[in-house]
Amino acid sequence: MATNTDCTTTAGTPALGPEPEAATRNACKLCAPLGAAMVFKGIRGCLPFLHGSQGCATYIRRYMISHFREPVDIASSSFSEDDAIFGGARNFELGIENVISQYQPELIGVATTCLSETIGDHMLGMIKTYQDNHQAEGPPLVHVSTPAYSGTHSDGYFATTLAIVKKFALPSNFRLSHRVNIIPAMMSCADLRHIRELCERYGLSSTLLPDYNATLEGGSWDAYHRISPGGTSLEEIEEMGASTATLELSHSQANVKQSAGSYLKSACGVPLHSLGWPIGIRLSDQLFTSLSEISGREMPSEIADERARLVDAYVDAHKYVSGKTAALYGEPDFVIGMAAFLSEIGVRPILCATGSKTPQWKELLHNEIEGGMADVEALAGVDHAKLASRARERKPDLLIGSSKGYPLARELGIPLLRCGFPIHDRIGGQRQLYVGYRGTQQIFDRVVNAFLEAKQEYSKTGYSYL
Amino acid sequence: MNTVTTGDSIHVLDDRAAQVWTKGSSKEFACDRKSTAGAVTQRACAFCGSRVVLYPIADALHIVHGPIGCAVYNWDIRGALSSGPQLHRNSFSTDLAEKEVIFGGEKKLKASLIELIEFYKPKAAFVYSTCIVGLIGDDVEAICKQVTQMTGIDCIPVDSPGFKGTKKSGYQAACEAAYKLVGTAKTDGIKKHSINLMGEFNIAGEAWMIRKYFERIGVQVVATITGDGRVDDLRRCHGASLNLVQCSGSMTHLSKLLEDKHGIPMKRVSFFGFEDTAQALYDTAEHFGDSEMMDKAEALVREEIAKYAPRIKAYKKQLKGKKAALYVGGAFKAFSLVLALRALGMQTVLAGTQTGNAEDYEQLKEICDPGTVIVDDSNPLELAKFVLEKDVDLFIGGVKERPIAYKLGVAFCDHNHERKIPLAGFEGMLHFADEVARSVLSPVWKFAPRRSLHMKTNLNPGND
Ligand code: SF4
Ligand code: SF4
Numbered sequence: 001m002a003t004n005t006d007c008t009t010t011a012g013t014p015a016l017g018p019e020p021e022a023a024t025r026n027a028c029k030l031c032a033p034l035g036a037a038m039v040f041k042g043i044r045g046c047l048p049f050l051h052g053s054q055g056c057a058t059y060i061r062r063y064m065i066s067h068f069r070e071p072v073d074i075a076s077s078s079f080s081e082d083d084a085i086f087g088g089a090r091n092f093e094l095g096i097e098n099v100i101s102q103y104q105p106e107l108i109g110v111a112t113t114c115l116s117e118t119i120g121d122h123m124l125g126m127i128k129t130y131q132d133n134h135q136a137e138g139p140p141l142v143h144v145s146t147p148a149y150s151g152t153h154s155d156g157y158f159a160t161t162l163a164i165v166k167k168f169a170l171p172s173n174f175r176l177s178h179r180v181n182i183i184p185a186m187m188s189c190a191d192l193r194h195i196r197e198l199c200e201r202y203g204l205s206s207t208l209l210p211d212y213n214a215t216l217e218g219g220s221w222d223a224y225h226r227i228s229p230g231g232t233s234l235e236e237i238e239e240m241g242a243s244t245a246t247l248e249l250s251h252s253q254a255n256v257k258q259s260a261g262s263y264l265k266s267a268c269g270v271p272l273h274s275l276g277w278p279i280g281i282r283l284s285d286q287l288f289t290s291l292s293e294i295s296g297r298e299m300p301s302e303i304a305d306e307r308a309r310l311v312d313a314y315v316d317a318h319k320y321v322s323g324k325t326a327a328l329y330g331e332p333d334f335v336i337g338m339a340a341f342l343s344e345i346g347v348r349p350i351l352c353a354t355g356s357k358t359p360q361w362k363e364l365l366h367n368e369i370e371g372g373m374a375d376v377e378a379l380a381g382v383d384h385a386k387l388a389s390r391a392r393e394r395k396p397d398l399l400i401g402s403s404k405g406y407p408l409a410r411e412l413g414i415p416l417l418r419c420g421f422p423i424h425d426r427i428g429g430q431r432q433l434y435v436g437y438r439g440t441q442q443i444f445d446r447v448v449n450a451f452l453e454a455k456q457e458y459s460k461t462g463y464s465y466l
Numbered sequence: 467m468n469t470v471t472t473g474d475s476i477h478v479l480d481d482r483a484a485q486v487w488t489k490g491s492s493k494e495f496a497c498d499r500k501s502t503a504g505a506v507t508q509r510a511c512a513f514c515g516s517r518v519v520l521y522p523i524a525d526a527l528h529i530v531h532g533p534i535g536c537a538v539y540n541w542d543i544r545g546a547l548s549s550g551p552q553l554h555r556n557s558f559s560t561d562l563a564e565k566e567v568i569f570g571g572e573k574k575l576k577a578s579l580i581e582l583i584e585f586y587k588p589k590a591a592f593v594y595s596t597c598i599v600g601l602i603g604d605d606v607e608a609i610c611k612q613v614t615q616m617t618g619i620d621c622i623p624v625d626s627p628g629f630k631g632t633k634k635s636g637y638q639a640a641c642e643a644a645y646k647l648v649g650t651a652k653t654d655g656i657k658k659h660s661i662n663l664m665g666e667f668n669i670a671g672e673a674w675m676i677r678k679y680f681e682r683i684g685v686q687v688v689a690t691i692t693g694d695g696r697v698d699d700l701r702r703c704h705g706a707s708l709n710l711v712q713c714s715g716s717m718t719h720l721s722k723l724l725e726d727k728h729g730i731p732m733k734r735v736s737f738f739g740f741e742d743t744a745q746a747l748y749d750t751a752e753h754f755g756d757s758e759m760m761d762k763a764e765a766l767v768r769e770e771i772a773k774y775a776p777r778i779k780a781y782k783k784q785l786k787g788k789k790a791a792l793y794v795g796g797a798f799k800a801f802s803l804v805l806a807l808r809a810l811g812m813q814t815v816l817a818g819t820q821t822g823n824a825e826d827y828e829q830l831k832e833i834c835d836p837g838t839v840i841v842d843d844s845n846p847l848e849l850a851k852f853v854l855e856k857d858v859d860l861f862i863g864g865v866k867e868r869p870i871a872y873k874l875g876v877a878f879c880d881h882n883h884e885r886k887i888p889l890a891g892f893e894g895m896l897h898f899a900d901e902v903a904r905s906v907l908s909p910v911w912k913f914a915p916r917r918s919l920h921m922k923t924n925l926n927p928g929n930d
Contacts, residue, residue: 003552009587010525010551020585023578024534024561031535053597054501055511055628059539062865071869073846078503079629084601095504098479102506102847114533115597115629118567148533149598150564221873222915224476224850385556404541 004411006385007392025385026404028329029355031148032156034060036111037074038186039160042210044231045106045139047075047099051092051121052113054078067422068189068216068430071228075099079115088116092126093133100138103226107234110143111160117147140234142167152356154331157186158253161209161260165240171268172242179239180294181246181270182208183253183260185277185333186421189217190433195249198287198436201303202295207236207243209260217430241268245294247287249435250333251276251368252358276368277333278435279443280341281310283368287436306437313441314345317448320466322346324451327396329353329387329405330420332361332380338400338419339376340368341440347447350394353379353387384408398450415450419443476851479505485842489834497842498823500632506845508793508866509820511628513596514540515636518883519716520592520624520643522667523695524548527588529558531575531606532596536628537561544883545669548694553586562598572604579613579621589697590620592643600627620697622646633795634715634821641719644691644700648724651698653705659754660686660706662730664721665713666737668693669883672890676737679747679891683762685754691717704728708753710735710746715796715821737890738802738898739809740771770892778809781899786811788859788906793818793841793849793867794881797826803862803881804833810899815856818844846870860906875914877905 006026009015033050037060040048050057057076064072075098077083077091099108112123123143130141144163146156161183182195192213199206214230240246241264248254248261254274256262264270273294278287284307288299299307325348328338332354339349352365362378369376377390388408391399399409400417403425409416423429433439452466478486482505484496501507513530517540521528530537537559548554560578562571579591591613595606610621626639661680666673673693680687688706689699709721709732721732733753735746744767751760790812792803797819804814817834818841819826830840839852850870853861861871864882871878879901881889889898911917 005552005555008552009585010553010589011587012551015585015587017585018581020578020581022560022574022581023529024537024559025582026541026557027534027538027559027561029534030538031533034535049504053511053628054507054509055514055597056535057506058508058510058866059514059535062543063539065865065869069869069872071846071873073506075504075506078501078505078507079597080500080631081629084597084627084629091503094502098481098502098504099506102477102479102504102845113597114535114567115601118598118601147564147567148535149562149567152534218873220875220914220916224854224874226476226847 004388004407006388006407019386019389024383027355027383028353028387028404029152029154030063031056031153032146032151032159033111033113033148034063035153035156035158035186036109036144036146036160037064037072038153038157038212039164039210040109040111041072041215042208042212042231043107043109043164043237044233045227046109046231047073047103047105047107047227049075049077049095049099049108049110050113051077051088051110051123052079052115053084056113063422066424069427070216070218073103073227084115084119087119088121089126089129093130096130096141105139105227107139108141109160110141111146111156114147114149117145154186154252154333154356154358158250158256158259162258162263164209164237165260165263168234168237169241169264169268170238174242175244176239176242177244178204178295179243180204180206181240181243181261181264182206183246183248183250184208185250185252186331187277188432188434189213189430191435191439194433194436194439198291198303201300202291202297204291204295207240208232209237209240240264241270243270245271245273245290247273247275247290249275249277249287251336251364252332252361255360255364276340277337279337280344280440281307281437282344283337283340284436284440303437306441310437310441310444313444317444318346320448320451324348324397325350325394326398326400327351327353327387327391327394328399329401332356332358334420336365336368337434339365341443342447343368343370345444345447347398348375350375350396351377351379351387351390353382355382357381398447415454417446417450476847478848481505482848486848487840489831489838489840490836495827495840495842497827499843501843506847507843508845509632509843512626512630512633512636512639513594513628515633515716516594516624516626516640516643517636518544518633519637519640519692521554522546522548522692523592523697523700524554525551525589525696526554527558527582527586527591528554528594529560529578529582529591530594530596531560531571531604532562532598533567534559534561536596544667545886546667546693546883547671548668549674553588558582567598567602570602570604571599572609575604575606576609576613579609580617583613583617583619588619590622590647592622592624594624595627597627597629600629620647632821637716638719641717641723644720645723647697647700649701649704649728651701653702656688656702656705657686658707659684659756659759660688661708661710661750662688662703662706662724663690664709664711665717666690666693667713667883670886670888672737672888672894675888675891675893679743679766680750682766683747683751683759685750685759691720704730706730708733708750710750712736712798713796714798734798736798736802738799738894739806740892740895741805741809742802743891774892774896777896778899781903782809782811784903784907788812789815789856790860790862791816791849791853791856791858792862792881793844794863795820797822797830799881800830801833804830806895806898810902812860812902814838815858816841816852818842818849850874860902875911875917877902877908877911879905
């Protein structure tokens with residue numbers, strides 16, 4: 001058994017005694033400004049700006065680049081010691097001026113870091129002063145408060161979608177028929193593209209907030225783009241208040257005090273469909289039902305065919321997977337969607353873990369798991385060391401989550417299905433499709449094949465037919 | 467609409483104009499400054515500097531005191547290898563929550579340290595303070611003292627909140643922290659001809675290669691600081707008689723301390739490229755005034771070059787005349803790269819660093835060809851500007867520079883701490899040549915739109 005660094009002493013022996021509790025060991029989460037930057041990257045012409053010291057921005061850039069392999073420019077107000085003590089107003093103003101001069105953005109997305117939050121920089125005041133000093137010239141600025149000590153990257157992500165609709169969506173007396181708003185969870189670029197395409201199949205045009213499918217997975221360039229092309233335009237966001245409906249594809253947002261979707265409902269009267277991350281047949285069915293309701297159309301036959309083929313695939317492969325167990329981890333919504341899918345194909349998601357402390361996450365998870373929760377452990381606010389120690393005991397057959405699970409998979413000698421964010425030891429994480437019947441088909445094949453491959457690898461005979 | 471620009475229309479910020487210089491111009495050149503707000507610097511923070519330097523000490527506990535991000539973005543991202551313990555590859559953090567930010571995080575830090583030390587049995591612990599901690603005023607030093615007393619394990623605070631300056635201030639803090647261990651163990655068994663290898667981070671096992679060269683010429687390596695580092699080696703590294711400093715940016719402070727307080731002289735060296743590696747061995751032999759050692763060094767150099775030179779020559783034929791841009795952390799790396807590229811027949815047309823000082827840049831200006839652009843603390847837009855203007859074939863940098871090159875159809879080689887290919891020494895030069903060639907000569911660039919202007923007409927004949 002390969003040893004895992006999180007459970008080995010410096011002498012190389014297994015660490016014994018009580019597991020450390022106070023410190024976080026190998027976190028299963030990132031910080032809130034990263035989530036904010038993801039959303040800002042999904043708006044056309046938007047440059048993310050982190051108000052605080054520059055290290056945070058640089059780290060977040062590096063981290064996102066390693067997954068997406070695309071340019072991720074994030075500005076910072078580059079606090080020095082003086083700014084940390086006396087406030088960052090001067091640096092903020094200079095920083096914004098420099099960003100405008102270099103990038104000519106259509107929007108600047110300002111997120112606070114822990115530091116500027118703690119010194120209590122008054123962002124709205126600073127933005128107003130800046131705009132007063134510049135006669136309201138230049139691009140608009142939107143602000144979101146994202147101290148990492150009160151939330152993870154998922155929280156930062158949704159806080160930012162909310163901040164954006166609050167600032168830009170306009171209430172409206174009429175409805176744009178056939179226009180829907182989609183608030184996706186932190187999905188892959190391929191997922192965003194597929195959702196847009198599905199809406200089109202139902203005759204609906206969609207506004208995705210955010211839509212980083214092109215900015216974080218774009219083509220090769222013939223000329224230099226200061227800001228990657230793509231993203232949702234500000235006009236589209238303004239019109240979100242006039243859409244026929246909003247689909248919020250996130251279980252975790254269904255229970256928060258206010259989400260982008262619930263704001264659009266209460267402030268602009270846009271009907272809200274609270275759905276989950278549509279992985280698996282049941283959660284995808286809910287998405288398609290909503291699309292049918294909104295569009296007044298039946299399911300297009302191509303999609304019905306996809307569903308039929310998926311059911312057929314489930315049947316063809318059920319024996320290879322049923323009774324198997326898996327441990328999964330990642331964003332709170334991803335874990336719920338994935339657990340729902342696994343449980344409907346007969347794989348028990350015995351360990352479900354997320355680094356976030358999403359309200360009622362465990363209940364939400366319970367509701368989606370077929371066959372009851374008796375043997376399912378739901379670990380919220382957990383780190384990788386704790387997940388690993390539970391996995392050592394429960395011995396799942398498969399691990400599903402980001403690249404960060406590799407040491408554990410290696411230790412346990414089980415396959416790791418790289419899903420979610422970040423995937424930095426394989427190529428193409430942003431191109432993986434998870435949603436809808438088509439995405440489910442792809443992830444289903446990967447799950448089944450992971451089991452088949454493991455069986456083949458570890459069998460004495462090396463079967464060639466399975 | 468997105469703004470589509472060519473290199474010529476990207477301008478350099480006024481605040482930064484003096485940090486961009488072309489060889490042959492009489493303009494002043496400025497460096498060693500704080501980064502400009504909003505400039506989108508490629509630099510990280512002081513904390514990052516300290517973490518880079520101390521991270522490879524593999525049997526120490528490294529805990530980041532602050533909210534989670536600063537720790538988790540650092541989790542095992544570097545290619546520094548250890549031949550034994552792997553404790554450094556974990557990411558430990560006090561992961562401060564809101565109430566601790568308000569009421570202080572001392573209690574959590576103390577509990578964390580005690581539990582982690584009990585569990586992992588490290589040889590020492592480094593406690594990194596991030597911005598928030600610098601601000602809320604936790605007395606990290608006092609906690610470290612208490613825990614040291616309680617556990618008998620040295621807990622050493624690293625005073626490097628990110629806002630304290632650039633990476634360089636972090637290097638300084640790291641050197642101060644490392645120095646706390648120096649002189650705390652006996653130096654028995656250390657030979658007369660002994661060195662410390664400083665500023666070598668054992669990326670992809672480079673320290674192991676270099677160590678072997680020295681052993682072959684009869685020099686004992688007391689400590690590699692900090693690659694494949696060990697606490698006990700640091701404790702007795704003051705027994706060595708010479709310090710060879712490779713990454714001078716990070717280690718000058720520690721080597722000065724060793725010189726001032728323990729009388730150990732230092733030499734700046736580089737192990738990148740044939741010439742530099744040979745020079746480092748010769749300088750060492752000369753320092754020890756040992757002719758037998760010099761003979762061995764010469765024999766070693768001859769033997770190694772004979773092994774690799776033919777293949778490098780073959781690459782040179784293919785790469786001749788190609789143009790390269792480089793943007794790296796430290797200046798010493800930049801000098802070596804210019805020379806190594808030249809050895810491959812390539813010309814450096816853009817050279818920049820994150821942390822060079824005036825003296826470094828003088829040297830860089832010296833070795834570059836006329837017309838070369840030299841930049842300090844650059845950003846993505848400026849780098850893109852020069853990639854386009856100079857029409858480069860290769861970019862050498864780190865992860866953050868990679869997409870700039872790739873988007874524009876330019877080959878890229880990683881030369882920072884995250885790479886997994888050893889580039890040091892004679893063998894490393896072959897790896898370097900090999901990697902440069904595999905990328906620059908790859909057929910894929912043909913498809914990059916910027917480099918195949920006829921693509922449009924070919925795909926859509928009839929409507930050009
Ligand atoms: S908070 Fe400070 S120490 Fe942490 S990454 Fe940001 S700048 Fe660096
Ligand atoms: S200080 Fe806060 S925002 Fe910055 S990297 Fe650390 S956790 Fe993230």
